[in-house]
Amino acid sequence: MKLLDIQSSPRGESSDSITLTTSFIEACKSASASIVVDTLNVWHERLPDFDHEAIGAKYKAVKRETMTEAESKVWERIQSLIRRFQNAHRIVLGTPMWNFGLPYKLKHLIDLVAQRNYLFTYDGKQYGPLLNVEKAVAVYTRGSRYLEGTPIPPRFDHQAPYLDFWLRLIGVRDLRSVTVDNAWNRDRQQSEVSLAKAKATLEQLVEWFLTSSRPTAAGDETDLRIEGVLDGIRS
Numbered sequence: 001m002k003l004l005d006i007q008s009s010p011r012g013e014s015s016d017s018i019t020l021t022t023s024f025i026e027a028c029k030s031a032s033a034s035i036v037v038d039t040l041n042v043w044h045e046r047l048p049d050f051d052h053e054a055i056g057a058k059y060k061a062v063k064r065e066t067m068t069e070a071e072s073k074v075w076e077r078i079q080s081l082i083r084r085f086q087n088a089h090r091i092v093l094g095t096p097m098w099n100f101g102l103p104y105k106l107k108h109l110i111d112l113v114a115q116r117n118y119l120f121t122y123d124g125k126q127y128g129p130l131l132n133v134e135k136a137v138a139v140y141t142r143g144s145r146y147l148e149g150t151p152i153p154p155r156f157d158h159q160a161p162y163l164d165f166w167l168r169l170i171g172v173r174d175l176r177s178v179t180v181d182n183a184w185n186r187d188r189q190q191s192e193v194s195l196a197k198a199k200a201t202l203e204q205l206v207e208w209f210l211t212s213s214r215p216t217a218a219g220d221e222t223d224l225r226i227e228g229v230l231d232g233i234r235s
């Protein structure tokens with residue numbers, strides 16, 4: 001089973017999101033010897049700029065036009081990133097919230113790999129997924145807590161809703177999201193409790209994550225969604 005491990009924090013061993021996803025992956029590896037992990041850390045990857053040449057390549061790829069040498073070069077690099085998504089049977093993605101959204105390097109990766117006819121289809125009317133990722137786990141860490149009836153309600157959250165949407169759009173069929181509020185705030189004890197709770201929640205997802213269910217036809221995704229029974233999980 002090939003697992004794509006996407007890390008989005010530049011904080012290395014100090015990172016809450018990397019610590020949580022790494023301990024989840026270690027638990028998966030202990031439970032199953034067949035797991036092969038491909039770690040894609042967006043800060044270490046030296047992602048190419050999504051610049052004039054890259055956009056030229058993107059449009060020419062859709063229209064099947066001949067690329068310049070510079071466009072072909074960046075397109076080959078983009079293709080090698082896309083192949084890592086295409087090879088994945090499972091995805092584990094951890095990310096901090098930055099300014100209510102994603103760290104720009106994670107968005108950079110998304111802009112590079114989210115190519116029509118590779119990760120998704122679009123016929124002018126509707127989108128369809130092209131990946132075949134049966135299950136994924138997303139870990140969202142953030143310093144605050146986003147609660148209805150407070151000065152920072154859930155609509156301030158442009159991190160988890162966007163990534164949940166994007167992962168499903170490209171073909172993740174069953175997604176469990178573990179949201180870690182208060183991961184970094186003035187009350188360190190509150191942060192510790194929140195992180196410990198997330199670690200325990202992730203441990204409970206190991207068995208589900210490693211089990212393969214029946215093959216699902218594209219378009220069935222909503223049928224697979226089960227309301228999370230654990231605190232902090234959305235599914």
Ligand SMILES: Cc1cc2nc3c(=O)[nH]c(=O)nc-3n(C[C@H](O)[C@H](O)[C@H](O)COP(=O)(O)O)c2cc1C
Pocket residue numbers: 009010011014015016017018095096097098099100101141142143144145183184
């Ligand atoms: C540049 C930056 C921006 C941040 N913006 C927010 C934010 O808008 N809302 C929030 O709740 N936390 C914010 N935080 C806090 C982080 O989301 C939080 O500390 C998270 O746990 C960090 O995860 P990591 O340890 O994996 O990097 C921000 C942190 C940084 C460094």
